[in-house]
Amino acid sequence: MTDKLYYSDGELRSFEARVVSCEPEGGAWAVVLDRTALFPGGGGQDADSGTVGGLEVIGMREEDETVVHILPAPLGVGETVTGTVDWALRFPRMQSHTGEHIFSGTVHRLYNGENVGFHMGGGYMTLDFSVELSAADIARCELEANRAVWRDIAVNSLLPDGDALSALDYRSKKELHGRVRIVEIPGVDLCACCAPHCARTGEVGLIKAVDSMRHRGGTRLSLVCGAAAYSDYAALHSANAAVSAALSAKRLETAQAVERVLREAAEMHSEIGRLRRDILALKAGALPEREGNLCLFEPDLDAVTLRELVNAGVSKCSGVCAGFTGADGDYRYMIGSRSADLRAAAREINSGIAGRGGGSPARIQGSARASREEIEAFFASHSFE
Numbered sequence: 363m364t365d366k367l368y369y370s371d372g373e374l375r376s377f378e379a380r381v382v383s384c385e386p387e388g389g390a391w392a393v394v395l396d397r398t399a400l401f402p403g404g405g406g407q408d409a410d411s412g413t414v415g416g417l418e419v420i421g422m423r424e425e426d427e428t429v430v431h432i433l434p435a436p437l438g439v440g441e442t443v444t445g446t447v448d449w450a451l452r453f454p455r456m457q458s459h460t461g462e463h464i465f466s467g468t469v470h471r472l473y474n475g476e477n478v479g480f481h482m483g484g485g486y487m488t489l490d491f492s493v494e495l496s497a498a499d500i501a502r503c504e505l506e507a508n509r510a511v512w513r514d515i516a517v518n519s520l521l522p523d524g525d526a527l528s529a530l531d532y533r534s535k536k537e538l539h540g541r542v543r544i545v546e547i548p549g550v551d552l553c554a555c556c557a558p559h560c561a562r563t564g565e566v567g568l569i570k571a572v573d574s575m576r577h578r579g580g581t582r583l584s585l586v587c588g589a590a591a592y593s594d595y596a597a598l599h600s601a602n603a604a605v606s607a608a609l610s611a612k613r614l615e616t617a618q619a620v621e622r623v624l625r626e627a628a629e630m631h632s633e634i635g636r637l638r639r640d641i642l643a644l645k646a647g648a649l650p651e652r653e654g655n656l657c658l659f660e661p662d663l664d665a666v667t668l669r670e671l672v673n674a675g676v677s678k679c680s681g682v683c684a685g686f687t688g689a690d691g692d693y694r695y696m697i698g699s700r701s702a703d704l705r706a707a708a709r710e711i712n713s714g715i716a717g718r719g720g721g722s723p724a725r726i727q728g729s730a731r732a733s734r735e736e737i738e739a740f741f742a743s744h745s746f747e
């Protein structure tokens with residue numbers, strides 16, 4: 363059994379230990395020490411990085427209370443070595459994990475909700491709770507959790523024996539056997555957990571819920587703590603500052619400014635639509651009366667406007683009026699006629715303009731892959747009376 367120094371002191375960054383065993387394993391070496399401050403992973407938290415005897419730890423695992431360090435070279439059994447913990451990686455994870463305890467303990471206390479799922483990765487944590495939490499409930503838990511941070515409460519590690527353990531009312535995701543390690547934050551949380559934690563809640567810095575959704579009858583929440591919460595705030599601040607500058611809005615009024623811009627854009631869009639229809643009506647009205655077919659091309663029309671254009675064109679020609687919108691190789695079309703049976707002519711027309719589509723005797727619509735030049739040549743040389 364390895365003496366897990368990180369149980370009682372999560373802040374230990376280096377330690378001395380004796381090499382108990384060293385066995386070759388898949389091109390590397392599996393090394394057991396009498397004690398270690400390196401966490402092998404568990405409880406949702408990844409294994410530590412670090413060194414043992416000057417060698418980089420390339421993997422870790424735990425077997426029946428024994429921590430195994432995978433090293434690239436052997437160490438002498440009985441030798442005393444120094445180990446180090448990659449603190450830049452470890453500390454933010456402890457902030458996140460300790461923040462998760464504070465938040466989950468708060469949800470448990472205020473709403474009797476159990477934490478039934480937990481994932482840590484890339485700074486953002488996902489927490490699943492057994493109860494539905496409204497936005498107001500989450501805001502209340504968040505404030506309570508941050509108050510626990512501000513009170514800078516000591517985080518205790520307990521290893522109670524059987525009777526003392528069964529007398530404790532602690533949170534746990536599963537039935538536990540053997541020696542159970544309990545993490546206690548007095549007045550806030552009592553939870554079975556194997557991972558290293560901050561020594562005091564103040565080290566967590568900040569706890570912020572950033573997203574939530576209903577999930578399996580409960581709530582799934584995204585939470586950021588400590589350094590990750592700071593990075594999240596800094597990124598949000600930059601994004602908001604850019605919007606603030608672009609819209610000349612005060613920094614806390616960017617949402618209203620964006621709403622205003624979107625409203626104005628929608629009004630402009632509908633005004634532009636109205637003007638385009640007016641222009642097309644004028645264009646169609648100005649078309650000279652002609653014998654034969656009429657082809658009309660407009661770059662970007664919706665289906666309603668295309669139909670209005672074709673209807674106007676039909677009255678100006680003796681043949682069919684074919685309206686196209688889009689660009690060469692990718693047109694949508696609508697074709698109308700006063701006298702031709704377009705449903706009967708659809709196959710011939712589609713084969714002439716590399717198109718697909720159909721409709722009624724008076725009107726067909728579809729898409730065409732031909733170029734404008736090819737389309738105009740086809741309608742100039744064909745009659746559908």
Ligand SMILES: [Zn+2]
Nearest residue numbers: 405459555557
């Ligand atoms: Zn924990």
